[in-house]
Amino acid sequence: MTATAVLAASSAISPVAGQPRPQHTFVLVHGAWHGGWCWRDLASELRNQGHRVTTPTLTGLGERTHLLSSSVDLETHISDIVSHIDSEELNDVILVGHSYGGFPVRAAAALRADKIAHVVYLDAFVPLDGEMVASYVPADRLATWKDALANNPVSTLPPLTPDAFGITAPEQRAWVERHLTPHPLRTYLQPLATAAEGDNHTSQHYIACMSPKLDVFDSTRERISQDKNFSFTKLNAGHDVMVSEPALLARTLLSYLG
DSSP states (O other), X not given: OOHHHHXXXXXXXXXXXXXXXXXXXXXXXXXXXXXXXXXXXXXXXXXHTTOEEEOOOOTTXXXXXGGOOTTOOHHHHHHHHHHHXXXXXXOSEEEEEEGGGHHHHHHHXXXXXXXXXXXXXXXXXXXXXXXXXXXXXXXXXXXXXXXXXXXXXXXXXXXXXXXXXXXXXXXXXXXXXXXXXOEEGGGGSSOOOSOOGGGGGSXXXXXXXXXXXXXXXXXXXXXXXXXXXXXXXXXXXXXXXXXXXXXXXXXXXXXXXX
């Protein structure tokens, strides 16, 4: 048999060998003080494995900080995600929300349930209807925030340090610190008004980052770990695991897809 014949026979016996790996579509939504920039290394990991990845930046943050105004609120960020999915004509989306991003992702997943295959909450809030971010803080801090917004309609919250996000490597710390931007306070004081009606149509997952952990998510972790509608995964990594350990996070995300 000639070499050409051998190759032809081999292809006939093993047609899967030459086929590309199946692709998935990820939409990665950042949290407070961050922007689409924070997904750089995770996006590279996923794209190198043949997946489509988009990383929208919410209005008033990251490279869109110049758009900050008194009108930027939670509804603005929900619209950012919905419009992104629509304009990119995305389907079968794995929608990932990090930290504060769980709020707008929760609503966007309900509004575009027919476009979403999986929702992943990455060390994030999973709000109930009527809750706001301020529901998770002490009453005295809520009062301070309301006073600040009354005095300045464009009030913002200064970012935490990279250490709080579990970023310890000097080069990563410097990179994160350069990119963090103040977060629009109004988004923390607007209740979620969109019912989570898409929950029955999508597969839901929660990733808890436990080393170090942010206590503000303790009640969410406890509630979701008992919710049969969610898979629940703990990682021995910090809050910004997409920066500190992108390969670990990529493996975790892909494990949900079979």
